[in-house]
Amino acid sequence: MQLKENYSLKKLNSFGIDITARYFASFSTWEELQELKKCIPNNTLENPLILGGGSNILFTRNFDGAVLKNEILGIRLVSETKDHYILEAGAGENWHGFVMHCIDNNYAGLENLSLIPGTVGASPIQNIGAYGVEIKDCFHSLDAYHFQDKTVIQFEAKDCGFGYRDSIFKTAYKNQLAILRVRFQLSKQPNLTTSYGIIEQELANKHISSPSIKDISNAVISIRTSKLPDPKIIGNAGSFFKNPLIPLSKFEQLKNQYPSIPGYHSDKAEFVKIAAGWLIDQCGWKGYRKADAGCHALQALVLVNYGKATGTEIWNLSNDIIASIKDKFGIVLEREVNIL
Numbered sequence: 001m002q003l004k005e006n007y008s009l010k011k012l013n014s015f016g017i018d019i020t021a022r023y024f025a026s027f028s029t030w031e032e033l034q035e036l037k038k039c040i041p042n043n044t045l046e047n048p049l050i051l052g053g054g055s056n057i058l059f060t061r062n063f064d065g066a067v068l069k070n071e072i073l074g075i076r077l078v079s080e081t082k083d084h085y086i087l088e089a090g091a092g093e094n095w096h097g098f099v100m101h102c103i104d105n106n107y108a109g110l111e112n113l114s115l116i117p118g119t120v121g122a123s124p125i126q127n128i129g130a131y132g133v134e135i136k137d138c139f140h141s142l143d144a145y146h147f148q149d150k151t152v153i154q155f156e157a158k159d160c161g162f163g164y165r166d167s168i169f170k171t172a173y174k175n176q177l178a179i180l181r182v183r184f185q186l187s188k189q190p191n192l193t194t195s196y197g198i199i200e201q202e203l204a205n206k207h208i209s210s211p212s213i214k215d216i217s218n219a220v221i222s223i224r225t226s227k228l229p230d231p232k233i234i235g236n237a238g239s240f241f242k243n244p245l246i247p248l249s250k251f252e253q254l255k256n257q258y259p260s261i262p263g264y265h266s267d268k269a270e271f272v273k274i275a276a277g278w279l280i281d282q283c284g285w286k287g288y289r290k291a292d293a294g295c296h297a298l299q300a301l302v303l304v305n306y307g308k309a310t311g312t313e314i315w316n317l318s319n320d321i322i323a324s325i326k327d328k329f330g331i332v333l334e335r336e337v338n339i340l
């Protein structure tokens with residue numbers, strides 16, 4: 001644990017934005033986090049930024065405060081019932097590494113979430129999801145340190161306000177907590193989610209009719225590797241926008257005008273989920289590039305940094321995209337990525 005000043009975060013955010021943090025330190029235990037209080041000026045510790053893998057953040061300026069990188073590690077089996085295991089992981093554990101640990105030990109439930117970048121500690125914040133599964137489906141509880149109250153609070157699933165790419169950690173508790181440990185309830189008998197057409201297709205291509213959790217994970221890895229740009233090669237933060245939910249009546253009206261508009265069932269009655277990527281593509285942004293900021297040529301939902309784009313350039317591009325979609329479809333896109 002060493003406090004650094006004016007520290008470059010370029011390698012610590014998946015967009016590869018070249019900015020600095022006024023103060024930077026990493027911590028691997030709760031005690032180290034306590035120690036940091038003593039050496040960082042108080043006013044900047046009020047709202048420190050807890051950094052995980054930096055894969056869901058767009059920095060638009062230097063961060064004039066303390067950035068604390070969570071490196072709390074460790075995975076342990078907490079308890080076991082007839083049907084479930086309760087597994088706890090340190091917030092700094094790599095998410096995909098944790099999922100692989102579950103698969104190797106035949107703990108079922110997280111296989112569809114293979115290869116999502118980032119850390120275990122960030123996974124509840126936007127209730128990460130992919131291919132029909134969200135972490136809320138396996139979430140048990142978490143422990144978080146509250147900076148103002150100086151206490152560790154336990155949150156159970158019912159306390160977290162989980163929604164589509166949303167939770168109470170993005171709203172009421174935004175920037176107030178350091179998540180320390182997360183516990184998951186994983187199944188002994190797999191209840192596989194293969195309903196996503198693309199997973200079914202991938203399994204069929206491999207002639208797998210009775211898949212194991214390992215088969216599902218491999219299918220997801222193969223799909224993701226072929227579809228999504230690797231941030232190590234082109235800076236990005238995955239989906240930049242959320243898929244919007246629109247009232248059924250609005251969807252029907254748009255369907256008359258644009259018969260190919262894709263609409264999906266949503267958890268909210270009388271609302272339809274629209275693929276934001278389709279909207280962006282229809283407005284001609286797919287493959288767009290201005291200087292080093294762009295919209296990926298294969299995945300319109302993914303904004304990219306081809307090298308030297310600034311956070312402001314990516315932000316401006318996102319504004320232009322939002323404006324054009326509002327203009328054409330009357331739908332306002334919401335950003336999924338945290339803007340700083």
Ligand SMILES: Cc1cc2nc3c(=O)[nH]c(=O)nc-3n(C[C@H](O)[C@H](O)[C@H](O)COP(=O)(O)OP(=O)(O)OC[C@H]3O[C@@H](n4cnc5c(N)ncnc54)[C@H](O)[C@@H]3O)c2cc1C
Pocket residue numbers: 014049050051052053054055056057070091116117118119120121122123125126127128129130177178179180228229230231236237238239338
């Ligand atoms: C190529 C690519 C594909 C992606 N695919 C998906 C996908 O399929 N589904 C999906 O849901 N997301 C996806 N994402 C987004 C991202 O991987 C997830 O949001 C991930 O959970 C972010 O983890 P992180 O550790 O990198 O968080 P960071 O980017 O470091 O932080 C994100 C937010 O969480 C806060 N935070 C992080 N850790 C803690 C902590 N321990 N305590 C308190 N606050 C904390 C940060 O302050 C920040 O506000 C993708 C990203 C990329 C680059």
